[in-house]
Amino acid sequence: MIGIEHYPQLPPLKAAVRDASRFAKWLVDPDQGSLNPDHVRLITSSPHPTGTDVTEAVPAHRTVTRALNAMKIRERTETGERLGRRLYFYFAGHAFGPTFDEIGMWLMDAARDRANVALSFRGYREFFRTFGVFDEVVYVMDCCRDLIRGPTANGPQLSPPNPASVPKVTDFALLGASWGDKSFELLQQNYEPRGILTEAIIEGLEGKAQLALDVQNNVTSRTLWDHVRVRVGELAEAAPVKIDPSPEPMFPNYEMILSSPATAFTTIVNIINQSGLTGTVTFSLQTELYKADLATLDGATPWPGPIRSGFVYFLEVSAEGAPADPRALDTRNKDGKTIEIRL
Template identity: 30%
Template sequence: MPDQAIVIGIGSYPTFGANGASPNSLPGAVQDAEDVAEWLHRNTPAAVTLITSTHCNGAPWTVTNLLAARPVTSDVDTAFKPYVTSTAPKVGDRLYVYTAGHGLAPDPRSRCLIMADAMGINWVPNLEIPAWFDWFANQSHFDELILWMDCCGTQALEYARTKPAGLANTASRPPPPAKVFMAFASGFGRSSYEGPIGPGGMMRGLFTDRLLKGLNGAAADASGEVRSKSLANFLRNGGLNGAGGEAQFAAVPQEDDMLFAIRAHPIYRIRAMRPDGALVPDGTVLELTNPFVPLLKTAQADQGWVSFAVGVGLYKLSGGGVDRLIEIGATTPVDIE
């Protein structure tokens, strides 16, 4: 059975300003969702439902006035409903869900996506998607559940939670539950940010940018696989500079093992420098090893550099008088001095 995916990007919030009548929009959210949908189309067998501020699967929304906005809660519920109500023993192997938009965090393990028709702090319709995943984990519809949420994790206890209630066990699953991978843009009580990182400095979600880089190979382990552990470490590794220089750290509350992609590693150039600061002569053979996994790569120095295709990890570069440790993380540049 094909995998399924629901991708949501809400960028237009015409009445979510402080007074309930002014906008509080996110310039990058729609394109972030489009980019994730494109990645899913190219790299997975998933049937993708794409819901954004501008359209649902390519069909423009119908709105009554300039202050009306979509999607609203019922629009997103409609995407989930076929899976929730299905009595078939299985709907697909995997369910992917991605969201970009404003959000809130009722507790550390959860996030709520705020809908486009929110009005200030007085009317904040939202969808607590991790609660839906908890329900799906005990059903047989999917064997693996993957959730990526590029939303704030700020606490707002006055906001009503929207956990699914009164759902029958339409296809109850015997233990163990389905595997789950959840990753959020920021930790509990923290904001997430957009930045000028798209083509031409266009705004994009910092978390989504890192997520796609990881899926495209930067999070591959020593064998070239992007698995739960390597992707989780890549997302957590290092801070992303947000507003006012505040660091944004991703949160990964559940990372059951599953394979996301098999990728060639990025190529890093490393300075072939001896402890006294001298560069090794061209043609000198250096070795790169990893103390935690079986790995031995060799390369010849060229104009003071050696190049290796490797993933995130801790490495030792040696040979020709060179003896240095190299740590490659989520934000490591391709040229390592």
């Protein structure tokens, strides 16, 4: 987790350190990310940088290199050992976009004429995909992507040996801005600055928005993006000045489950077989979710019980005398309510 808002030679930011700290807090929360705190490294800027000599300023690129060295990536690559299932790479701070697929992340040793000291988003993606010590990597880049041509940013300053085989690594990235655009900070009602992208992501990961949850109450890479692309627009409209955020995703090659919040938007459904039909009933969305013998549906216990609200489900009864077509069950705007269906 990297949050840099105080720079010797660049304008200060207001929310980067707070946002990185909030994301780190979500990661170690036992009811949220559930990571061991010893496995989370938070790198932030000092609120009072001294002097303007950027060559001596820290944290710098070498700070990130030391953090990677502490993970013993070289040793694990040599033995083929995996370091973990998933790595979260978070950055909030000044940045630039020299090309459509690159972000140069500036730490405190940054200056306009020192683009080559920036961390390369493309370089770090290539590093983790090549050496494969994690199965998955999730990137959150809450930063601008201003178009600055010239020297390129640099990837990790270490070169582990090549792995014995091509590793299978999947990554997912949420970027605070499209190429050439800016990301934005906003001021909450309690005057606490927040980055718009980070605010939307944490809301989604915590399960505070219906759109961020799938039918199984999981936050996935796709549902999180569905929430983020809508929520950043809502947050922008509430900002005191006119802003036009343009977040952008880079999707994994399969659906990642990012969190399974304890709190969820649910509707209680109780299907009662009052007519004594004989057969089965199937409750489905895109695929079959629940199936039961009609003889068991006496109303004593709600079936299928609490379900994820916000979707239109389908109820299909296979019994003589029952309607042949599936019945639609709309649970949109039914949070916390009970729906009773008598057959």
